[in-house]
Amino acid sequence: MKRWGLLGLALGFLLLYNGAQPDLLRFRSMYIDKNRNPTKSRELRKEQYGPSLEWLDRVLRASSGSIPGQKDELSPQLDGRILSSLMVAGLASGFKSQVANLLWMKSDEYWHKGLLTRQNPLMEMVVTLDPQFIEAWSTAGWHWAYNIYADIPTNDTYKNIKPAALQQKTIRQKQQQAIDTGLGYLERGSNMNPETYRLWFEWAWTRAEKAGYYDDKTVELFKVARSKADARSIEQTTTVGGKPVTKQVEGKLDVVGHTIAHIYEKTPQVDKALDMWGRDLLKGTPAELASLRSVGDYWRRYGSDYSVIAQLYNSGDNIIKNRIRQLVPDIDGLVAAQKTREIMQNRASTPTGAFVTIAARYWPVWELRRQGKIQEAITRLIGVMNADPRYHLTDLATMGKVYELRGDAPENIAKELDALRAVEKSSAQDIGLHLLAKLYDDMAQKSKSERDKLAYNRLAYETWYRSRERDQLDFYALRETRVYEDKYGFTAPQKIIDEIKKSRKSGDVKAAPAVPPNVGEYYQTPHDHAGEHSDETDAA
Amino acid sequence: MSSTAATAPAGKVLSPRADERVVISSNWRIGQVVVTALILLLAFYYNTKGWQGPRDETGLAASRTLFDQIGFLLLIALTWLTTPVTGVIATTTFQEAIRRRWMSALLGFALIMLAMSTFFTWMQPGEEEKFLRDFGMGFIIIITLLMAIFLGVALVPPEIERRTIFTILSKPVDRLEFLLGKFLGLALTLFVNLFFLAVMFLLSYALFKIRREGFSEAFVIREAHLGLGFDLSNLARAMVLQYGQLLIMSALALTLSLIVSNITAIVFCFIVYFGGQGASFLEHLGGEHAGDATQRGLTGPVLGLVRTLNFALPRLDRFDVRERLVNDMPIAFNYIWKAFGSGLIYIAVLLTIAYLIFSDREF
Numbered sequence A: 001m002k003r004w005g006l007l008g009l010a011l012g013f014l015l016l017y018n019g020a021q022p023d024l025l026r027f028r029s030m031y032i033d034k035n036r037n038p039t040k041s042r043e044l045r046k047e048q049y050g051p052s053l054e055w056l057d058r059v060l061r062a063s064s065g066s067i068p069g070q071k072d073e074l075s076p077q078l079d080g081r082i083l084s085s086l087m088v089a090g091l092a093s094g095f096k097s098q099v100a101n102l103l104w105m106k107s108d109e110y111w112h113k114g115l116l117t118r119q120n121p122l123m124e125m126v127v128t129l130d131p132q133f134i135e136a137w138s139t140a141g142w143h144w145a146y147n148i149y150a151d152i153p154t155n156d157t158y159k160n161i162k163p164a165a166l167q168q169k170t171i172r173q174k175q176q177q178a179i180d181t182g183l184g185y186l187e188r189g190s191n192m193n194p195e196t197y198r199l200w201f202e203w204a205w206t207r208a209e210k211a212g213y214y215d216d217k218t219v220e221l222f223k224v225a226r227s228k229a230d231a232r233s234i235e236q237t238t239t240v241g242g243k244p245v246t247k248q249v250e251g252k253l254d255v256v257g258h259t260i261a262h263i264y265e266k267t268p269q270v271d272k273a274l275d276m277w278g279r280d281l282l283k284g285t286p287a288e289l290a291s292l293r294s295v296g297d298y299w300r301r302y303g304s305d306y307s308v309i310a311q312l313y314n315s316g317d318n319i320i321k322n323r324i325r326q327l328v329p330d331i332d333g334l335v336a337a338q339k340t341r342e343i344m345q346n347r348a349s350t351p352t353g354a355f356v357t358i359a360a361r362y363w364p365v366w367e368l369r370r371q372g373k374i375q376e377a378i379t380r381l382i383g384v385m386n387a388d389p390r391y392h393l394t395d396l397a398t399m400g401k402v403y404e405l406r407g408d409a410p411e412n413i414a415k416e417l418d419a420l421r422a423v424e425k426s427s428a429q430d431i432g433l434h435l436l437a438k439l440y441d442d443m444a445q446k447s448k449s450e451r452d453k454l455a456y457n458r459l460a461y462e463t464w465y466r467s468r469e470r471d472q473l474d475f476y477a478l479r480e481t482r483v484y485e486d487k488y489g490f491t492a493p494q495k496i497i498d499e500i501k502k503s504r505k506s507g508d509v510k511a512a513p514a515v516p517p518n519v520g521e522y523y524q525t526p527h528d529h530a531g532e533h534s535d536e537t538d539a540a
Numbered sequence B: 001m002s003s004t005a006a007t008a009p010a011g012k013v014l015s016p017r018a019d020e021r022v023v024i025s026s027n028w029r030i031g032q033v034v035v036t037a038l039i040l041l042l043a044f045y046y047n048t049k050g051w052q053g054p055r056d057e058t059g060l061a062a063s064r065t066l067f068d069q070i071g072f073l074l075l076i077a078l079t080w081l082t083t084p085v086t087g088v089i090a091t092t093t094f095q096e097a098i099r100r101r102w103m104s105a106l107l108g109f110a111l112i113m114l115a116m117s118t119f120f121t122w123m124q125p126g127e128e129e130k131f132l133r134d135f136g137m138g139f140i141i142i143i144t145l146l147m148a149i150f151l152g153v154a155l156v157p158p159e160i161e162r163r164t165i166f167t168i169l170s171k172p173v174d175r176l177e178f179l180l181g182k183f184l185g186l187a188l189t190l191f192v193n194l195f196f197l198a199v200m201f202l203l204s205y206a207l208f209k210i211r212r213e214g215f216s217e218a219f220v221i222r223e224a225h226l227g228l229g230f231d232l233s234n235l236a237r238a239m240v241l242q243y244g245q246l247l248i249m250s251a252l253a254l255t256l257s258l259i260v261s262n263i264t265a266i267v268f269c270f271i272v273y274f275g276g277q278g279a280s281f282l283e284h285l286g287g288e289h290a291g292d293a294t295q296r297g298l299t300g301p302v303l304g305l306v307r308t309l310n311f312a313l314p315r316l317d318r319f320d321v322r323e324r325l326v327n328d329m330p331i332a333f334n335y336i337w338k339a340f341g342s343g344l345i346y347i348a349v350l351l352t353i354a355y356l357i358f359s360d361r362e363f
Helices: A002-029 A038-047 A054-063 A085-092 A096-112 A116-129 A134-154 A164-192 A197-209 A216-226 A255-266 A270-281 A286-302 A307-315 A318-327 A331-347 A349-361 A363-370 A374-385 A396-406 A410-446 A450-470 A475-488 A494-505 A526-531 A535-539 B026-050 B066-081 B084-098 B101-115 B117-123 B128-152 B157-161 B164-170 B175-213 B215-219 B227-257 B262-277 B279-286 B300-312 B322-326 B333-359
Strands: A233-240 A243-250
Touching (some): A002 B066, A002 B300, A002 B333, A085 A096, A096 A116, A096 B128, A116 A134, A134 A164, A164 A197, A197 A216, A197 A255, A216 A255, A255 A270, A255 A349, A255 A410, A270 A286, A270 A349, A270 A363, A286 A331, A286 A349, A286 A363, A286 A396, A307 A396, A349 A363, A349 A410, A363 A374, A374 A410, A396 A410, B026 B066, B026 B333, B066 B175, B084 B101, B084 B175, B101 B117, B101 B128, B101 B175, B117 B128, B117 B175, B128 B227, B128 B262, B128 B322, B164 B175, B175 B215, B175 B227, B175 B333, B215 B227, B227 B262, B227 B322, B227 B333, B279 B300
Antiparallel strands (some): A233 A243
């Protein structure tokens, strides 16, 4: 009797034990039933005490071949065979992270041996087993978008494709696939780790700077990254007792905010860029921003060294002051504007500088565009990029007199003025070429005749090509040129490419067109234009 | 020599009669009352406030059930079953256990590895603290698990082999008192070892974090930085949960050692450990991946086996909260008690079976 009683008691306890499990299981897994609000899923995840078993689902689905795209060598490969028996034992006893670390070290070993493709299944397994391993997601995304991308043209599989046109097309497709796979990793990683900024930032960055998608989605992703609590945390290395010590510091530098502003600049959306720099990052009031915008006016007249006028005026005696007043009748306005700039500079140096340069170089062009005067905007912008005194640096002669008043030697004054022009020519191309391409695109859309449309599209294409040739890392320009090539069948403008390469030898790349083009020359089929004269030859 | 022993059949030691048992002193009773009162206080706290989640969580999973109360009842039952004799056996067991050389060596090795754990953070660049938590907890789990299993299987069989069990049971010592005393002695041993390992781990972690961020900065609480205080308290709670797992494994080792040989018991313990850690997988396989007319999956005998294993095995993964640790999520008291409470029920299963086997065993 005693024996049966004890058995019954043990069984009773076992039943009670199993009865207690559903309550615990809800804590572990937070299974959501049909009646739950789906928007609560993130809150529910916070309550989850157990590991996500998504990795088990993926491994089971991969082994049964039901994950799409697994057989393609340019898709993430999940292969259970890379796990040794010791790793499986480790997984079974809950040491997922340690198994992931071992696989990560193996992947690093392959990287140093140059075995790029062998890393792929390892990386996929690492992020599957340890979805909170942020470095792994980041590296996997980078590896596909940069390393595999660069490796494809050297791959014999693609090198042996004939003819050459098909080879190029295949390589482009495969490279795009590699970038998409990299972006896929960053997207998945962001969704697995939504509370940290890093993967959101890298996803947006790779979309923009590698894939060339300068669009609303990229900006949105940067904004998501910026909204995270750790977006302002930076690593700072200091020396303590002779040894470098790295700490996480809550910094004032809003890196993501600056990046968003740069995206707006390059897109280009000049008004949003100014709003970002001025209102968001500088926290400027409307009056302060209006004053800063007037700094741009003075810059347009006297160049980036306009502040010398204010300094000389403030420090000079009455004679100097009177002389300057004769040269610059609205000197009071200049002094006030410069004072505003100095105040704003103390608040935030980079946004102030960016606001002023954009206002100086591009704001008038943007205003003309907004008013629908596209052709005028084009002419003006090309003038800015060439430091044409009709449109930009309109009163350098006065600046020369101010240098003289300061006591500079005449031969130096000439050099200083040339330097001012050179700086503008060089720096204005960065955003200027993108804006010019956009203006040509506007003209193409406005044009009523197909001939004009094609001509302006050709001009837009060539402008993008100029930008791409000027900066090999301008993937936005690269993407845009490919869009035009695919849509209109345009081919690379060899004359322009040669001009830019030639200018590079002088040490200063000149990619901007010298004069506004004769649109009539572009009234031809896409391929005819390859042998045309360059704009500079025409101008001469 | 008691008259009971003089008339017992050969090889069988009978339990002492009620009038032969040690009288429990009033001090002991007072102690039992105090402990019971503390347990009731804990129960009161749990049922009023503790059952809810932390303030910043929605608390959707939080609930009070009958099963939560059973854990308190079992603790109270254990308190009243613990007699002075049990206490003496527990103390002796503890003293024997800590004198074992292999255990001291294991403890020493573990302390050194935990002290040096900060040197391995290069394995996960950018997430050194998460790695440290994961590594430290994992290492403590392995070491204390080895202690629980190897000590657990060596509690009773050596007594039988050396025939010292006759001496013990010939005194007025109930078999239940003997078993409970052995178990509690082991529990005390594991507690002490876990305490030392936890202190070393928390100290290494704290020093690492302070070296990186500076002393004052490490404790600051702000968005995206919960502070060293939070980390340490969270880790300590994870250790408490780990202790629950150790108690189950030691009860299992004790029970198995009464049925099979030492080596077999050790092997079975590890099999049950792996099976118990995979409880979530088994539930998942038997749930989402169960096949039916509309989808492929586990069916028939395999599904039956999975569900049977799920029923019988301890769900050891309930005590593993490393996912929350590495993700800076708090480990709440409500979860700790639920896991602990259900663990106590499973320990009751094991000790009942152990007593069932031991009570009628002939030596």
